[in-house]
Amino acid sequence: MSDLSTFREETRSWLEANCPESMRTPIRSFEDIYNGGRNPEVSHPDQKVWCDRMAERGWTVPEWPSQYGGGGLSKDEAKILREEMARIGARSPLDSFGISMLGPALLKFGNEEQKMEHLPPIVRGEIRWCQGYSEPNAGSDLASLATKADDKGDHYIVNGQKIWTSYANKADWIFCLVRTDNSGSKHEGISFVLFDMATPGVTTRPIKLISGSSPFCETFFDDVVVLKKNLVGEEGKGWTIAKYLLTHEREMISSFGAAGGKKTLGQRAAEVLGTDASGRLKRGTLRATIAQYQLDTMAFAATMNRVKDEAKAGQGLGPASSIFKYYGTELNKRRNELLLSVDGEQALGWDGEEYQEGEIARAWLRSKGNSIEGGTSEVQLNIVAKRVLGLPDA
Amino acid sequence: MSLVLNEEEIMLRDSAAGFLAEHANVDAFRKHRDNPPPAGFDSSLWSSIAEMGWCGIAIDEEHGGLGYGYTGLGLIIEQMGRNLTVSPFNSTVLMAATAIAQFGTADQKAAWLPKIASGEVVVSFAIQEGGIFDLDTLKQSVTENAGQAHLAVQKRQVLDAIAADAFVVVAKDTQGYQAFILESDQVSVQDQSMVDARRSATVTIDTTVNPDQRMDAEALNQGGLERALDIMNIGLAAELLGVSAEAFELTVGYLRERKQFGKVIGSFQGLQHRAADLFAELELCKSIVLQGLRAIDAGDDLSVIASGAKAKLAQISQRATNEGIQMHGGIGMTDEYDIGFFIKRARVAEHTLGDFHYHLDRFAAQGGY
Numbered sequence: 001m002s003d004l005s006t007f008r009e010e011t012r013s014w015l016e017a018n019c020p021e022s023m024r025t026p027i028r029s030f031e032d033i034y035n036g037g038r039n040p041e042v043s044h045p046d047q048k049v050w051c052d053r054m055a056e057r058g059w060t061v062p063e064w065p066s067q068y069g070g071g072g073l074s075k076d077e078a079k080i081l082r083e084e085m086a087r088i089g090a091r092s093p094l095d096s097f098g099i100s101m102l103g104p105a106l107l108k109f110g111n112e113e114q115k116m117e118h119l120p121p122i123v124r125g126e127i128r129w130c131q132g133y134s135e136p137n138a139g140s141d142l143a144s145l146a147t148k149a150d151d152k153g154d155h156y157i158v159n160g161q162k163i164w165t166s167y168a169n170k171a172d173w174i175f176c177l178v179r180t181d182n183s184g185s186k187h188e189g190i191s192f193v194l195f196d197m198a199t200p201g202v203t204t205r206p207i208k209l210i211s212g213s214s215p216f217c218e219t220f221f222d223d224v225v226v227l228k229k230n231l232v233g234e235e236g237k238g239w240t241i242a243k244y245l246l247t248h249e250r251e252m253i254s255s256f257g258a259a260g261g262k263k264t265l266g267q268r269a270a271e272v273l274g275t276d277a278s279g280r281l282k283r284g285t286l287r288a289t290i291a292q293y294q295l296d297t298m299a300f301a302a303t304m305n306r307v308k309d310e311a312k313a314g315q316g317l318g319p320a321s322s323i324f325k326y327y328g329t330e331l332n333k334r335r336n337e338l339l340l341s342v343d344g345e346q347a348l349g350w351d352g353e354e355y356q357e358g359e360i361a362r363a364w365l366r367s368k369g370n371s372i373e374g375g376t377s378e379v380q381l382n383i384v385a386k387r388v389l390g391l392p393d394a
Numbered sequence: 395m396s397l398v399l400n401e402e403e404i405m406l407r408d409s410a411a412g413f414l415a416e417h418a419n420v421d422a423f424r425k426h427r428d429n430p431p432p433a434g435f436d437s438s439l440w441s442s443i444a445e446m447g448w449c450g451i452a453i454d455e456e457h458g459g460l461g462y463g464y465t466g467l468g469l470i471i472e473q474m475g476r477n478l479t480v481s482p483f484n485s486t487v488l489m490a491a492t493a494i495a496q497f498g499t500a501d502q503k504a505a506w507l508p509k510i511a512s513g514e515v516v517v518s519f520a521i522q523e524g525g526i527f528d529l530d531t532l533k534q535s536v537t538e539n540a541g542q543a544h545l546a547v548q549k550r551q552v553l554d555a556i557a558a559d560a561f562v563v564v565a566k567d568t569q570g571y572q573a574f575i576l577e578s579d580q581v582s583v584q585d586q587s588m589v590d591a592r593r594s595a596t597v598t599i600d601t602t603v604n605p606d607q608r609m610d611a612e613a614l615n616q617g618g619l620e621r622a623l624d625i626m627n628i629g630l631a632a633e634l635l636g637v638s639a640e641a642f643e644l645t646v647g648y649l650r651e652r653k654q655f656g657k658v659i660g661s662f663q664g665l666q667h668r669a670a671d672l673f674a675e676l677e678l679c680k681s682i683v684l685q686g687l688r689a690i691d692a693g694d695d696l697s698v699i700a701s702g703a704k705a706k707l708a709q710i711s712q713r714a715t716n717e718g719i720q721m722h723g724g725i726g727m728t729d730e731y732d733i734g735f736f737i738k739r740a741r742v743a744e745h746t747l748g749d750f751h752y753h754l755d756r757f758a759a760q761g762g763y
Contacts, residue, residue, distance in 0.1 A: 266763035280755075281763045291758035295702050302681035306397035313398045320681075323674035384673055385666035389646050392661045 007077055011084045018053045020046040024089045033095050036125025038172050054093040055124040061099050064107070069120035097166070098122035098129040101245055102175050102194075109192070109233045109241050118173075118194070130197070132162040132176030132219060133242065139372075140379045142177075143186045143239060147221060149178035149193065156180070156193065156231075158201075158224040164373065168204040168217035171197055177242055178226075180235050192238035194230040201225075211365035212358075249374045250325035265335065266290045269342045286341055293334050300327055319388045326380035329370035336364040395688045397681060399469075406466055410448075410473040417442065418479040420732050426480050427591040427735075433557040434585075434593035435481050444513020449487050453495065458508030464625060468632035468687040475636025475743075478735055480592060482516045484746075485553035488629040490517035493562045493573070496625075497610050497618035502575055506560070517575075518558040519626075520549035520597055527551070527748045529623075536567035543567075543603040545574060548596060551746065555595035556585040562609075563599065564619065571619055573609035576601065590735075590742040624700035627747055628686035634707040634743050635676075635683045638714035641736040642676060645669070645718040652723075665721060672717060675710045682706050697760045701753040708750035711740040 022044050027033060031043040034051055042048060054060050057071060062078040064070020073081065103122055106115055121127040138145040147160025158178055168174070173196050181189030197204075201224040207216040233241055263271075266281070269290055274282050281287035307320050339360055340347045347364070349355025371377040385391045399407065418439055426436065443449065452467040453459025460466075467488065474483060491510045494502055494517075509515045524531050535547035547565050555561070561576045580601040588594045610618070646669055649660030659665060686703040689696055715737035719726035726733050744750065 264761060264763075266758060266761045270763040275763065278759075279762070280759060287758055287763060288754060290763065291754050291761070294761060295706055295754070295757055296678065298698075298702055299678035299682040299706055302397065302685045303678050306681045306684065309396050309398040313396075315398065319673075320677040323677055327674050327678070378667065381667045381670040382663070384670035385660075385663075389660075389666075389669055389673060391646070391649060391666050391669065392658050394657070394661045394663065 019090045022046045023050040037128030051093040051125045060094040069123035094125045127172045130168045130171035132174045134164045156226045158221045162219040165217045165219040166215045168219045187239045190238040192232045192241045195226045211362040336367040407469040410470045414477040423478040449513045450511025453511045458511040464690040465687040471632045472636040475633035476640040482554045489519035490562045493622045496622040497614040515559040516557045517560045520552045521564040522550045532566045535565045536572045546600045552595045552597045555583045570615040574607045590739040624696035627700045627704040631703040631707040634711040638711040641714045641718040701757040705753035708744040715740045
């Protein structure tokens with residue numbers, strides 16, 4: 001028997017023995033997703049049990065090296081683990097920015113001491129992280145950020161404000177861009193630092209959106225002490241790390257565009273609005289708009305697959321990947337607008353029995369943010385024009 | 395289905411690109427336009443194309459072809475689109491050979507496919523009856539008399555008819571579709587040329603058909619016609635991809651050079667965003683065309699992907715060529731510049747066998763709404 005089939009067999013029996021029944025049911029809402037942290041929020045006590053059991057083997061992050069608490073699995077083994085989890089419908093034991101964002105950055109740019117200090121608690125779900133990037137006056141122009149870190153020998157004193165900090169009010173630590181130098185170009189003098197959100201001088205305030213409550217916060221720093229050992233990479237070179245992480249973030253956001261239920265929007269429209277004798281949707285102009293949306297969705301999905309196949313074939317991430325964030329989020333906005341056209345005022349209900357807490361309306365409003373967060377559509381087009389098409393700066 | 399080209403496919407694409415850029419490029423097209431050869435195409439170029447085996451690339455080995463499939467055919471057609479190559483490749487190889495392979499009798503396949511594969515014959519495909527392609531508008535034109543068929547019909551947009559040795563004609567009878575392979579002396583050809591300087595005739599037919607000219611009506615009516623048209627439209631989408639990509643690259647090249655207000659116009663964000671958006675759309679076009687070609691070779695159902703690919707490429711080829719002229723400014727309107735050739739070819743190729751609206755409608759209908 002090959003090593004991989006032994007691994008599969010052992011994994012299967014371990015999962016059977018250790019995955020609680022309650023963690024084999026589908027995720028119904030955000031509350032069912034376990035984010036860990038010092039004060040974990042759970043919708044079921046088994047969430048923590050499941051996370052702890054998986055973390056013990058490093059399987060909350062199967063492919064991270066085992067010296068940092070990860071599973072140390074090969075790509076093939078990790079794939080088998082995913083397949084075996086899917087086989088019994090096991091939920092992901094832990095989702096966090098530590099896993100998806102900070103971890104990859106630390107593995108690439110952090111020193112050994114930082115990796116040893118921060119990666120294992122991420123694996124175990126003990127520390128929940130948030131990302132301090134945007135500021136009130138540094139959105140699309142992120143590099144103009146002004147949160148200041150003054151050098152005090154063995155530590156910095158940080159003053160300033162961040163905005164759009166997801167889950168800042170629930171996070172234990174923050175990875176944060178600060179300005180350590182004002183003398184050079186705006187891209188220089190940015191540093192990437194880590195600190196505890198419980199440090200005196202840190203306060204947060206949740207932001208309410210047009211779609212209702214949100215995970216976003218404003219975050220304020222008032223004479224916050226940050227030890228220099230928590231500087232990642234070189235002082236003044238944080239922009240490189242920031243860009244690396246933004247690429248990650250954009251990949252995550254662009255996948256929203258591929259979302260869709262079992263029924264296509266066109267089929268749903270046919271059910272809700274009816275068809276003529278030839279089976280065509282009664283509202284002809286809406287039909288054409290939906291068809292155009294469906295067609296673009298199909299071509300976009302084909303493009304995601306093509307880029308995956310090209311990467312697998314060792315051709316690297318071609319220029320096509322630069323359009324994902326832009327195109328995916330614009331598609332998602334189109335989809336949400338079309339849902340209003342199909343469902344009418346039923347989709348605009350906000351509160352009341354018939355409106356399921358305004359689910360459709362809130363999703364529609366929230367989708368407007370997709371083409372803003374993580375780099376606006378306009379910034380994405382600037383990047384394509386300059387880096388891919390080679391057009392010059394103004 | 396892998397959406398990446400393998401090494402062999404990349405070699406084929408590159409060698410087609412190299413050959414066409416040297417022997418059948420846009421300058422050659424301009425000469426053709428200015429001095430159209432009597433046959434409607436350059437016969438020495440056609441011989442070279444045949445010698446390279448391109449005519450038989452999608453014809454199975456049993457019938458003298460290479461059996462390489464439609465992905466290879468599509469890669470060649472895409473390069474022909476880039477170079478605006480004029481030849482009977484579309485009429486004979488993409489259309490007639492596909493039709494014969496899908497609904498020809500065994501004897502017809504044995505008689506015609508090897509000759510097409512070797513480049514010996516030009517065969518036209520005749521189906522359209524009105525001024526715009528629409529399968530639903532074909533009129534009953536076949537009558538049966540004591541087991542013998544009589545066909546009386548006028549067909550429009552018959553490519554390369556003036557040079558054709560034979561015609562694959564699709565028509566309607568009381569039951570459904572009938573198709574025939576006619577000899578050139580059975581039809582009357584009114585030769586005309588289109589805005590893209592390609593020959594496209596109106597063909598008048600009033601003839602009794604020999605029994606061995608009748609194609610396989612069962613195959614034709616049980617999905618064969620639809621599949622043949624789907625393959626042809628995916629091929630046309632591949633050509634439109636080449637036309638669009640080349641027009642776009644010409645345009646971006648111009649944006650990098652042309653100066654106004656003391657600056658390269660490509661530095662203006664108003665133009666940058668339009669170009670970047672078009673780039674994104676063209677990336678989607680590449681994916682959907684490749685998916686369509688792979689689907690043909692995999693034997694998958696083609697109705698959704700074929701109409702999807704044709705509609706998408708119809709739309710984006712419009713945008714790429716319209717923007718091409720607009721971004722070139724005044725010189726884009728002059729005959730001296732090449733960009734005008736691309737808009738002309740793009741529209742004719744779009745309308746061949748169904749334009750944007752025809753295929754978007756079919757895409758929706760196939761999608762269940």
